[in-house]
Amino acid sequence: MEGASQQQRSTNLKLSAGPVTRPDRMAFFDIAGSAETNVPSRFDDTPSGTYVQALVNPPGGEGLSLLGVRYAPNSEVARHKHDVPQIVLVLEGEIRQGRRVFGPGSGYYTPPNVPYKITVGPEGARLLEFRATPLTFQTLWLDGSEHDTTTRDGS
Numbered sequence: 001m002e003g004a005s006q007q008q009r010s011t012n013l014k015l016s017a018g019p020v021t022r023p024d025r026m027a028f029f030d031i032a033g034s035a036e037t038n039v040p041s042r043f044d045d046t047p048s049g050t051y052v053q054a055l056v057n058p059p060g061g062e063g064l065s066l067l068g069v070r071y072a073p074n075s076e077v078a079r080h081k082h083d084v085p086q087i088v089l090v091l092e093g094e095i096r097q098g099r100r101v102f103g104p105g106s107g108y109y110t111p112p113n114v115p116y117k118i119t120v121g122p123e124g125a126r127l128l129e130f131r132a133t134p135l136t137f138q139t140l141w142l143d144g145s146e147h148d149t150t151t152r153d154g155s
Helices: none
Strands: 007-012 037-040 047-056 065-071 076-082 086-097 100-102 107-110 116-131 136-141
Touching (some): 100 107
Antiparallel strands (some): 047 065, 065 116, 076 136, 086 100, 086 107, 086 116
16 A cells, blocks of 8 residues: 555646547647647646647547657656556657666656656756557656645646
8 A cells, every 4th residue: 555645646638738639530740839738736736847748649548648748957757656657758858767867869668656756957858758548647746745645636
């Protein structure tokens, strides 16, 4: 059982991060021309320095998704895990996980429920996140702060 000091937040980017992609039709996207949605802080509605774009966004409970993500320079994503696997490909800038550095063209696969933390380089970073699921997944924050007991939906 997870400790009480962890925060779970359902992430539902279907409506907030971009148009829904119909599974029975071809879809086209342009990461440079798509609007970004600011992801609020997990503690309140202040900006977090993370911006997302739903590039492939299926409407139902099944389907593949592709999320464009941009991080502000020198930002940090606290230790967390998701309930679904993901593949991350860095397009611009750099991110770090511990001593590992990922720059343009490199990336990683994260199985479900494997914790990780991201530190962003001084120029910020832009990446793609691919999931074999729609853009509805859970994020469990593991940094142990006093605010980590609230549940948040729809962000």
